[in-house]
Amino acid sequence: MSIHHRPWATILTATALILGLAGCASGTVDNAGNQSPSGSSTTSEPSGEITVFAAASLKTTFTTLAEKFEAAHPGTTIKLSFAGSADLVTQLTAGAPADVFASADTKNMSKLQDAGLIADTPIDFATNTLEIAVPASNPAAVNSLADLAEPGIKLVICAPQVPCGAATKSIEESAGITLAPVSEESSVTDVMGKVTSGEADAGLVYVTDIKTAGDKAKGIKFPESSAAVNTYPITTVSTSKNKVLADAFITSITDTEGQKVLTDAGFGTP
Incomplete structure (x- = not known):
């Protein structure tokens, strides 16, 4: 008797297995064992809108990256x-309301933290890093930090509370000179x-600002700039109402494509 029924039992078992596999293929199963419909995903696609507060020196690159x-x-x-990063932190x-903050230094990020x-x-x-900016014709014949x-x-510089101003102060101290900006x-x-x-004969700005200015200004590199290299951090603001989108945007800044946009603009890698 068992010899005659075993093939049917085998067929029924195989059929159940096939149906079970088909069911799994038509959906996904979460950690609790619940099956979701076909095509659904546990990963949220970013949507909606966010506001990004970013240092002024990031205007060109972040506009491109946002697009x-x-x-x-x-x-x-x-x-x-x-x-300026300091102004953004104050705001x-x-x-x-903002979802992402990108600072031109770690000091202002620490204030937010x-x-x-x-x-x-x-x-x-x-x-x-900083570079000396002069008008294209360099009327004051500026060629060095001295x-x-x-x-x-x-001379025009950034205020001390602004990252580029803090970097300027560090360079002054390191080089042992005193600047008297107008x-x-x-x-x-x-x-x-x-x-x-x-309006100014010269200014201390970032390398990236010189590059953005094109033929409107001339950049003069100076070795003392190595005394102050600014690191740019980015984070999601705790009050963000769209963390999924905020996190996704930050990822786009730090991934390979985002980093290429930044390096092409003259930024260094962290």
């Missing part, structure tokens, strides 16, 4: 707000603006 991200992820919007601690406003450990994604201390030179600006783009407009 690339939106093109790769239809249905997303990346709103960008640029200013954030005062309650300004101390205020309990970062969601994750900041990621270093770029470095930058020239900036000469009487009559209309003005101190709240962002590096403001310094560059006074140079390209001819």
Whole structure:
């Protein structure tokens, strides 16, 4: 009797196995053993919009990176707000809504961290160094850091609380010179603006700002700049209402393609 029924038992078992495999193929099973419909995924595709607060020196690159991200992820919007890192931290601690913060130095990022406003450990994604910017014709014949201390030179620098200003101060101390600027600006783009407009004979800005200015300004490298290399960190703000999108945007900054955009603009790698 058992000899005659064994083939049917084998067939039924095989059929059940096939149906079971087909069922698994039509969906996914989570850790609790619950099956989800075919085509569903446990990974959330970013959507919606976020606001990114970023250092002024990142304006060109982050504008490009945001456009690339939106093109790769239809249905997303990346709103960008640029200013000096210190000003951005002041806005954030005062309650300004933002999802991502990218600083031009670790000092201002630490301030945000101390205020309990970062969601994750900041990621270093770029470095930058200072360079002397002069108008294209270089009317004051500036050729070195020492020239900036000469009487009559209309020099513009960043304010001390701004990353480029803190770097300038470090270089002054390291080189043993004293600069007498005619003005101190709240962002590096403001310094560059006074140079390209001819209001200043020279300014201390980032290498990347010289590159962005094109033929509107001339850059003069100086060896003393190695005394102050700024590291740029980025993080999701703890009050973000769209962490999935914020995290995805940060990943796009730190991945291979994002890093290429930054290095092409003159940024160094962290």
